[in-house]
Amino acid sequence: MYHTIKTELTDNTLFIYINRPDKLNALNQEVMSELALAIDEVYSNKEIKSAVITGKGEKAFVAGADISEFLTLSTEQGTDLAKKGHVIFKHIEDCPKPIIAAVNGFALGGGCELAMACHFRIAATNAKFGQPEVNLGLIPGYGGTQRLTALIGKGKAMELMMTGDIITAEEALQWGLVNHVVAPGDLLLKATELLQKIHAKAPLAIARVIKCANAALDKDIDGYETELNEFGACFGTKDMQEGAEAFIQKRPAQFTGN
Template sequence: MNYTCQFTNQFGSKMEKMKSLHCNLEEGILTITFTGDPKSSTITEQSLSELHATIQEVYDNEDIRGVIITGAGEQIFSLGVDIAELLKLNELNARKFAENGQDVLAFIENCPKPIMAAINGHTLGAGVELALACHFRVATENATLAFPETSFGIIPAFGGTQRLTKLLGKAKALEYLMIKKSIRAEHAKQLDLVSEVVSYKEEMLKKAKQYLTAIVNNKDITGILVACVNAAENPDENGFQTEANGFASCFKTADIKEKLIKIVDKTVLLETK
């Protein structure tokens, strides 16, 4: 089912003008693929803008229940920020460029619907940062993750230093950032950077859809859980209060007591056997 046919005419026309992304909605799961030559798959201001618009539609469109983000082809997820984009930067506009990228990835991280990165090969710099902003990650066996920026005198700009530190701890994060070490798929799994490693892209996408389908079947609480877990890492937010508020909001649904009664009935039935 074509993604553009599902949405409003206004958004559909925007999608037709998009050059960086191809989107397909099937059984509630939206697959976003970075288009173009897989050998030169990079992140640009245009692709960031298009990604933001697409994720906004994810927030707004009830037909979308989960998202997979992947790269074109079998070998490359993303090679990071386009060098041509970096050549335009100076100290002033570089800060704005970084903040824009951080905003887009935070938009992904805070999305109330589950978003999975399906890492189909080499993933560098901002491509790793994008994957880390997703709620879950799966990878193919040939996938590698690395931050090569320091070799040409810059650092990650889209939140990579922050998210990698939260996931790996200070010492490991500095090791992979400073020494420019590549993380192969199996090692990434050992580090809990990815959940699953599979042989081929087709198998990976199948696994990702199965994973998300299991999650979206419980869609009433996915957004609440995202908010609670993110609050645990936000020093300006009382995570315990966010959790209490989220728990209370679970009881807004009309059928919650019916579900609880069914559980009690099943328990009683098991005890009588």
């Protein structure tokens, strides 16, 4: 089905591998199109409760965009390219099911932007992060200027984007860009461990957490109003009734997503 990505469904988690290790998993248009299809599957397949995006091979998550595709683009074509990236990465960000980036190796340029579009990030100790587009006379174009600023603050984000510097996994952890740093061999294990914990919670509540957290950074949405509405909507679900009864009865809740 896919040529540039690979997917595996295990324990209700769809593992999405960017599969161009000979090109350090660089994002070309085929990768972007196939990634979009995989994310559509996460939305639509009821068997899938979560997803992990990672890269094949030991060197790179995604080392950036495929620069060879940029050489002949006009201003209008460059804008169209960025628009496509914006749509796909926003679709990841807005997914009602948790999507984790498991960063193994380089996450540069579009790779860093892809990782930031996920709900949170886990990094292997050998991971490297950066937005070095200024070295090419470019800027981040897939939402990186906005998401990086939101995640690590304006000052650090501007320094990273203007210098083109690359930071280590430990620095990314200190700066708030990633949630956890683990040994490379434990990367997918850690992602699975966290997702299994999330799978035990109420799916509709998880989806509402994602929606409200995203609203906090959307200038066109009142985040507090979103929280009020989503909080109230929880009271119309069977899962909230089950959760409250289980708490009172001192037993584990059995959530059904209803």
